[in-house]
Amino acid sequence: MCDLYYTPASSPCRVVQMVAAALKIKLRLKPLNLHSKEQLLPEFLKINPQHTVPTLVDNNFALWESRSICIYLVEKYAKDDSLYPKNPKQRALVNQRLYFDMGMLTKRMYDFFFPQLIQNTQPDPQKFKEMEEAVELLDIFLENSAYAAGERLTIADFALAVTVSVCELTGYDLNKYVNISRWYESMKLELPGWNINEEGLNVLRQYIKK
Numbered sequence: 557m558c559d560l561y562y563t564p565a566s567s568p569c570r571v572v573q574m575v576a577a578a579l580k581i582k583l584r585l586k587p588l589n590l591h592s593k594e595q596l597l598p599e600f601l602k603i604n605p606q607h608t609v610p611t612l613v614d615n616n617f618a619l620w621e622s623r624s625i626c627i628y629l630v631e632k633y634a635k636d637d638s639l640y641p642k643n644p645k646q647r648a649l650v651n652q653r654l655y656f657d658m659g660m661l662t663k664r665m666y667d668f669f670f671p672q673l674i675q676n677t678q679p680d681p682q683k684f685k686e687m688e689e690a691v692e693l694l695d696i697f698l699e700n701s702a703y704a705a706g707e708r709l710t711i712a713d714f715a716l717a718v719t720v721s722v723c724e725l726t727g728y729d730l731n732k733y734v735n736i737s738r739w740y741e742s743m744k745l746e747l748p749g750w751n752i753n754e755e756g757l758n759v760l761r762q763y764i765k766k
């Protein structure tokens with residue numbers, strides 16, 4: 557059984573938990589309290605010097621970065637390649653969406669929202685524009701396909717749907733994006749482990765209220 561160091565409010569942790577649920581992989585959950593800086597304890601730094609969650613440990617093999625953990629789980633444990641297709645073009649598209657999620661959508665969303673949530677600053681119009689640009693791109697990606705990377709459910713859907721759920725939680729109006737709205741509503745019904753995401757969002761909601 558794999559260990560997963562995690563915290564419920566963390567969106568990348570929930571992506572890994574949901575992909576594991578889809579693959580019917582049992583994870584031994586190891587909660588880390590980031591507020592009390594448990595991720596900086598020497599025992600954890602030995603496992604992951606970058607001190608981030610999620611961190612997976614599979615028989616002494618430690619791996620972090622949620623998207624690479626999802627790829628590893630599919631490649632090592634899935635009965636087929638449907639969530640991360642072996643076909644080079646299909647796989648390339650999944651990779652592109654994952655990099656877009658990490659490097660652009662999630663980054664710009666956090667750059668806009670986090671200062672407001674954590675430091676109580678006023679919304680920065682430039683950062684809002686940059687986040688909107690990323691959301692608009694996702695809407696374009698979804699224009700002609702049922703899923704985030706083509707016509708089948710892949711790990712890109714898990715990653716992007718969790719990111720979009722955090723956008724929604726922070727009050728961003730997604731209704732004007734017809735393609736995102738259509739896809740996101742179907743993801744809420746289709747993604748295995750969506751309840752895990754909802755539980756985590758509830759924890760995050762409590763932080764936002766504070």
Ligand SMILES: N[C@@H](CCC(=O)N[C@@H](CS)C(=O)NCC(=O)O)C(=O)O
Nearest residue numbers: 566568595607608609610621622623
């Ligand atoms: N790109 C990483 C992000 C990981 C990350 O930054 N996790 C945060 C929680 S959401 C964390 O562990 N923060 C504690 C720290 O960096 O010390 C992933 O997708 O796994």
